[in-house]
Amino acid sequence: MVSLLHREYNRDDGVGLAAPQVGVNVRLMVFNPEGRTRPGNESILVNPEIVEQLGGKEVGEEGCLSFPRIYGDVERSRQITIKALDAKGQPVKLQLTDPWVARIFQHEYDHLQGILFHDRMKPAVVETVRPSLVALEEEFLAAHPEAKIVRVPPPKVNKGFGAVKK
Template sequence: MAYTARLHVSLPHALLPTLSRRSALPAVLRRLSRFSSTGRLLSNSSKFRPPTTLVYAQAKRGFSTKEDDVASSADLEFEAPLQIVEYPDPILRAKNKRIDSFDDNLKKLVQEMFDVMYKTDGIGLSAPQVGVNVQLMVFNPVGERGEGEEIVLVNPKVYRYSKKTILFNEGCLSFPRIYADVQRPESVKIDARDISGTRFMVNLSGLPARVFQHEFDHLQGVLFFDRMTDEVLDTIRPQLQALEKKYEDRTGLPSPERIENLRTRKKVAAGFGKS
């Protein structure tokens, strides 16, 4: 996600202290303008405003306990350096398996994901975006190696989401230089495990909630344009078609999906709100 001139909402209250000093404002905006994955997170969750109205998620879809839903060691294999997977690669739509092994291989994958995230000026990244179809996302609130706090979310679930929604201009590393407005719940309550397998639950609101939802969508095989209105989608349709042609030229294969067919495809909810 990136801030652009088309941002339709004021900055969340939790971010206002950062912007209160006039001398700090230009630097903050410069940093925000180059985030091309999901928006800037706030590292201290204790400062998040609790959501005013929460409702239970419609369904916790995609979290079966069947054996074939659990990632094997082969599912977690990867080759460094990792590369960003771009639309319309079918990897972005594939099923992402639950992680049960919190071992050194997982730690290596996490570190490699942080490496590619920093190199591409992102602050958030999901495993399918680097070709590994498992339920894993990483982020760093500051977006700079050695600064801020590196966060790992394994097997995340949406427990509740707010009725209040916000329109925000998003971008994605899997859609280079493409930005458009997406409506999402302002607050979410999530359940996840950390890199050691410890389970925890936390409320997110404002930008942190926005970042989580964008990456969580990736783990459900949902892409950000799936949540756009037809009017917004029309503004980026030529860019998406260019990515489809790029895929065909690179692979020699027909594009696995075409944006002109999106109007006839039923959009898929990702376990919260409505798409």
């Protein structure tokens, strides 16, 4: 399992990958904040948990290997404390104080929770990526005509009180 995830991670130019992204329903992730520039620096975590969120929040642009060429701002904690098992099954507890590393972990952790990065975007940001998401759905449906999807409609545009917040 670890080798499959590691192989898929190395195939693309990302900085992290969670097992559910390759169709494996286990709580396992691999990430390397430097991506292909420093191979061999991957962290493999099994059954990770966020123990504490520190350092406030920050908004930053994210993309996802599961949604190629789609990017949008997502708010994340700047620093977190996590616990997990390493690839050898040994318990680890880490303080991720670099906001970039904390962001990568939280993005992959969300995959393990069934949350996608566009689920964390503010409504106005989702509307900027909606056409690209719909295009991916259409591409998938063309390749898999038997598939059924349910689209979430865009929010109603209100003026004044009750308007979509940006």
